[in-house]
Amino acid sequence: MIRKLILAATAALAAALALSAAPAAAERVRDLGTFQSVRSNQLTGYGIVVGLDGSGDDNFAYLTQAMRGVSGRFGLQLPPGVNPALKNAAAVMITAELPAFAKPGQRIDITVSAIGKAKSLRGGALIMTPLYGADGEIYAMAQGNLAVGGLGVSGRDGSKLTVNIPTVGRIADGASVERAVATGFDTSEALRWNLATADFLTASRVRDAINARYPGTAVVEDGVTLALRLPLNPDERAGMMAAIEMIEINPAETAARVIINSRTGTVVISNAVRLSPAAISHGSLVVRIDEDQRVVQPEPFSRGQTAVEESSAIDIEQQGNRVTLVQPGASLAQVVDALNMLGVSPADLVAILEALKQAGSLKAEMVVI
Structure with a gap:
């Protein structure tokens, strides 16, 4: 035994x-890093969800102020000093990812999250809300009916039951892009490619593999970045970028x-x-x-x-x-x-x-x- x-x-x-002892498997360049100009951008906005079944924010001050602004845009002026009961509305934050090369008219998904005392956003509809980038400019407009995966119920004796998170919802294709982000893809003389993790040996191997196929194209700038000199013609540049991303190399062994x-x-x-x-x-x-x-x-x-x-x-x-x-x-x-x-x-x-x-x-x- x-x-x-x-x-x-x-x-x-x-x-x-x-x-x-087995050698490291070859990986594609696209799996090791990304081009510097090909990136998404975060968008945020502050808006109002209406149509709730008594699960809203009630007299939340920020909500009341926002409702006054919304009603004013449509020509309805609320009397001074009047704070409407707003249990059927909720103040929310909207977040979204603007993909690289997104053009005006395209649609993107958005996430809507309650920021006040709202108990649930189920059944609500988001009023038209601008979405801002980090530079303060409007890049998209959001509006639509929410899809909420959570559920929250309560009894008169104070007992409660919550399934998942009912105060967060999503709207598929809920925002339309209004402004494109300049990437420099077709104007920069050199495009930069960045490793996901800094490593001089891996960067050198990527440079050698690219130059073996396109001589004199790649230069290492540091342990993360390679500068690639590509043709200015967008069609030729896109073709070379696609080919470079599919090149396989053996990355350096991890630390x-x-x-x-x-x-x-x-x-x-x-x-x-x-x-x-x-x-x-x-x-x-x-x-x-x-x-x-x-x-x-x-x-x-x-x-x-x-x-x-x-x-x-x-x-x-x-x-x-x-x-x-x-x-x-x-x-x-x-x-x-x-x-x-x-x-x-x-x-x-x-x-x-x-x-x-x-x-x-x-x-x-x-x-x-």
Whole structure:
């Protein structure tokens, strides 16, 4: 039986080492980064949702002020000092993503979220609202009926039931684009391509792969950015950009990191982690304290009193004391195998990795999130 376990463990370790030694798979340039001008832009707006079934904001001051502005646009002037009951309306924030190269007349999706005391936006309709970019300019106009996935109900006794989030809804194609964002796609002499993660080796490999197909096109500016000299003709430029995005390269191996989530106990070890020679000892210490009470009677004809006496029993037991030797240059598979042999929990694993780091044996950066 022991021989079978040893053979199975050896086979598993050999398979893990074979996987860790395999070369990195080729990836497309489009999966490693993006062109600087090809990006989306965030839009926001403040508006009013009407038509609610008594689940609105009531006399929320900002809502009342907004309703006065809306009614004024349609020629209806509310009497001064009158605050209408607005349980059928709610003040909301509208957010949207304006895609790259979006043109006037195109439609985009929007998300509508209550900002006051509204209980639900179900059944509401958004009044025409302008959406602004970071520069303060209007880029889209939003309006339409909300689709709300949540549900909220309440009883007269104060009991409530909420399913999902009824104060957030979406409107598919709920905004029309009114202004295009200048990207510089057809005017810039050089377009810049940015890596998702800074790495000089990967940037150099992308440059070499592009220049092998289009000589003299790419130049590395830093660990993230490549400057590409492309034809000014939009048709030729778009064709070259499409071809460049489909080029495959082998990115550099990721940095040696150990990521620890201190709240959940999750530990992630990258494939590049290595260990210097080290011995790891791990044991489980069990401390058991049993409390008991007994009644003590006084001696006959004595003046003593019946009392309750505490009785405690303390037992300490240490189980699973083992020492594991980690060989020089151990890989991720060997590290995991050694720690599994010790049967460590996530909390114990964090303590062991921190101790190895302090001892100078762990060749990796530890990141605690």
